[in-house]
Structures are given as structure tokens and as C-alpha cells.
Amino acid sequence: MNNVELKKMESTVTAFLRSYASNETVSQEIAPMVAKTSLMMGHLYEDLGLKNRFVMGQFMKKNFPRLAAEKPKEILWKKYIYDRVNLVAPACFECKDQVNCFACRLEDECA
Numbered sequence: 001m002n003n004v005e006l007k008k009m010e011s012t013v014t015a016f017l018r019s020y021a022s023n024e025t026v027s028q029e030i031a032p033m034v035a036k037t038s039l040m041m042g043h044l045y046e047d048l049g050l051k052n053r054f055v056m057g058q059f060m061k062k063n064f065p066r067l068a069a070e071k072p073k074e075i076l077w078k079k080y081i082y083d084r085v086n087l088v089a090p091a092c093f094e095c096k097d098q099v100n101c102f103a104c105r106l107e108d109e110c111a
Contacts, residue, residue, distance in 0.1 A: 001090055001093075006039055006090070009039065009087055009090070010032075010035050010036055010038075010039055011035075012085050012087065013034075013035035013038055013081060013082070013085060013087075014031050014032045014035040014036075016081065016084060016085045017030075017031035017034055017035055017064060017067070017081070018031045020064040020065075020066050020067035021063065021064060022062070022063055022064065022065055026063045026064070030063050031064075033048075034048065038078055038081060038082070038089060039089075039090055040091070041090070041091045041094055042091070043076075043078070044056065044076070044077050044078040045077070053076070053077075056077055057077075060077060078091065079092075
């Protein structure tokens with residue numbers, strides 16, 4: 001994936017998160033930071049410097065409460081965000097656990 005594609009992906013995710021932001025600060029600062037971090041190869045909560053998935057859920061409920069209310073509990077945040085914008089996260093291409101991923105779209109992308 002080249003830099004232009006990554007920037008476009010980041011922009012798409014940022015716009016999506018901004019539409020759910022709880023306030024202007026979240027829209028202008030947190031949403032872009034989460035979008036940029038989501039391009040990294042690790043788990044989103046770890047890449048954001050959060051202790052675990054529970055803390056990630058609290059973080060998202062505080063900053064994107066409507067989005068958090070819509071998210072099914074069994075789907076991980078990065079997967080959920082990228083599914084909602086109809087994209088595949090860059091980390092999915094490196095994932096060794098696609099068999100266990102919930103309705104992974106990577107197979108569709110590479111078919």
C-alpha cells in the first residue's frame with residue numbers, strides 16, 4: 001500500500017470518526033489521532049497506548065459515544081471502524097488470525 005492510499009484511508013477514517021465525535025476537541029484532535037494510529041500494524045488499543053480492550057471501549061464511549069453504542073461487543077474496534085467505512089485496515093494484510101476474524105473482508109479484497 002503506497003503513501004497516497006494510506007493518506008486517503010486516514011482521511012476517510014478521520015471523517016467517519018468526526019461524524020461521531022462528542023465535541024469539537026474530539027473532532028479536531030482525537031479523531032485524526034485515532035485514524036492515523038489505526039494505520040499501524042498492532043492492535044488499536046496498544047498502538048494508542050491504552051492498557052487493554054476494556055480501556056479502549058471506555059475511551060471510545062467517552063469520545064465517540066454514539067459509535068460505541070452501535071458497535072457490536074464481539075467485534076474489535078479497528079475491524080469495526082474499517083468495516084463501517086468499507087475498507088480493510090492495513091494490518092489485516094499481515095494478520096495471522098484471519099480464520100478467526102469476524103467476517104474478514106480480506107478474502108473478498110484479494111479474490
